[in-house]
Amino acid sequence: GQNIDQPTEMTATEGAIVQINCTYQTSGFNGLFWYQQHAGEAPTFLSYNVLDGLEEKGRFSSFLSRSKGYSYLLLKELQMKDSASYLCAVGGNTNAGKSTFGDGTTLTVKP
């Protein structure tokens, strides 16, 4: 079966650092993806990991441990515009675009 867990909601302060965790148990694995979705808008791609370790892209970093079925998204120097839902997704075995998504974590950034 497919099971992806991430916290439902998080709150952080502008300028701070926040870490959003994601654990997964899936029948196949072909990459761990993070997407950002603002209310009323389409999800947009942030980062992906296919090998263990940390991937850094500006203010956003994503980490993966395949043996632990664990990933996190790290957001630094938070800005108000970072308030959004963050979706963790596991790529399908035969098609990484055929992803299984978690419920999403709604992040609220406060001044």
Added chain:
Amino acid sequence: ETGVTQTPRHLVMGMTNKKSLKCEQHLGHNAMYWYKQSAKKPLELMFVYNFKEQTENNSVPSRFSPECPNSSHLFLHLHTLQPEDSALYLCASSQDGAASGANVLTFGAGSRLTVL
């Protein structure tokens, strides 16, 4: 136009109506997808097309009928829907359907469907 375009953005229909959702991508991608997003639920994959061929039907009821005439266009035909089908329907595309960890999804803005 660039990216993935969906029309209409909003649709209200009765249970006996027939309507269609349209998706068009201008990215040169070869794989296209329909996802359903309901409140308080994760994104659910409905259909996958690779090079115009349907490769996945994720146990979707027959009242949803996809059509992919070419690699750039994808339709979702709707008939005799139920109120519980009200949701945001998202179209997405990716470069190809190969087993690649870099097969990132590009989403359209979605079609918000309300079934009365």
